[in-house]
Amino acid sequence: MMVEIYDGPLDIKTIFANWLEDGMERNWGAFIPFIGIVREEDGIEALSFDIYQPILDSWFNDWQAKAKKRGAILKMAHSRGDVPVHTSSYMSAIFSPKRRVALELIDEFVEDFKANAPIWKYDIINGKRVYAEGRSTPMRGAGLLSKKD
Amino acid sequence: MVKIEFLGPIARASIDIEASSLKDVALYLQQDSELTIWLDKSAIAVNDIMVCDLNHTLKDGDKISLLPPVCGG
Numbered sequence: 382m383m384v385e386i387y388d389g390p391l392d393i394k395t396i397f398a399n400w401l402e403d404g405m406e407r408n409w410g411a412f413i414p415f416i417g418i419v420r421e422e423d424g425i426e427a428l429s430f431d432i433y434q435p436i437l438d439s440w441f442n443d444w445q446a447k448a449k450k451r452g453a454i455l456k457m458a459h460s461r462g463d464v465p466v467h468t469s470s471y472m473s474a475i476f477s478p479k480r481r482v483a484l485e486l487i488d489e490f491v492e493d494f495k496a497n498a499p500i501w502k503y504d505i506i507n508g509k510r511v512y513a514e515g516r517s518t519p520m521r522g523a524g525l526l527s528k529k530d
Numbered sequence: 531m532v533k534i535e536f537l538g539p540i541a542r543a544s545i546d547i548e549a550s551s552l553k554d555v556a557l558y559l560q561q562d563s564e565l566t567i568w569l570d571k572s573a574i575a576v577n578d579i580m581v582c583d584l585n586h587t588l589k590d591g592d593k594i595s596l597l598p599p600v601c602g603g
Contacts, residue, residue, distance in 0.1 A: 417603045431538045433597065435578040459602060471603040491603075500602035501538030512539035517599035520573035522582035526556040526596070527569040 384441045385458040386432060390468035400456050400474055409476040411483040415491055417471035419464050427465040427505040428513075436499045444490055453477035453486055457494075463505060497521060532592045534559070540568050540598055552576070552586045555594055572596040 385396065393416060404412045419428050441457060448455045453475050460470040473491060477483035497520055502513040532549050536542040549555045552574065559565050574581050575595040576588065588594070 430602070433537050433595070436575055436580070436595075436597070439578065494602055496600070498600060498602045499537070499597055500600055501598065502601040502603075503539070513601055514539070514599065517601040519571045519599045520580070520597055522580060523571050523573045523599070524569070525552065525574045525582060525584055526559055526572065527566070528556060528584055529560075 382445060382454070382456070384434075384437055385456075386434065386461055387458065388462050389460060390464045391458055391460055391470065391472055393469050393472065396458050396472055404476045407476070408478075410478045411480040412474060412476050413480075413483045413487045414472065414474040415487055416469055418469050419466045421466040423504070423506075425466065425504045425506055426508075427463045428470060429463045429503040429505055429510050430459070430461055430470060431501040431503075432459065432461050433499040440498055444493070448475065448486055448490075451477070451482050451486065452479075453482050455486075455490060459500065531590060532588050532594055534594045534596070536568075536596050538598050538600075540565075540572070540596060549588050551584070551588055552581065552594070553584050555588070556584060568596060568598055572598045 397414060445455050456474040458472045464470040475483040475486045496518045503510045504513055531546045533544055533546050534555060535544040547558055549558065559569055575597060576586060577593055
């Protein structure tokens, strides 16, 4: 199961319906979706995203394996390119037989997503694309090539 | 030759250099003062696998990726 990547804002209703239908057929006890919505703040018109898919897929597959060990599965969708305010750029969900595993996993998964998924965010302000550096997190192992030996 | 690619906001074209380890790549990129700020905070992948060892050896055709700080969602 791969990350679903879409150009522009996510069609939340369609993605949610597809995931729900998939889950309902498999006898899961808990389905916990998370939907990120672009807020209007600091004069931004939209957010914009670059994605490096090969590493995103391997990061996601590692998480899928972790979830499987706990009897759960993960879903994730993300936007590439521009996403206007009041639309969605990110959805993820956990299906699990029991609610406790799903509640814990959605928290751990979304936090690690923010820190280690290879996705770069930009603010669109007056039509200009500005890297959201202050809100970005260096990935594990950052700074390796600045070492002298 | 190995290929070095600069992802996301670094916004530079890929380059090809001769290198037998990540240490060689580090020494080469450290000569470029415009890259210094990115080297300090970028993580590294070799052939799309994250690597944390500067002694990691490279072979002809390897792809090294610089991944600057991320923020999904």
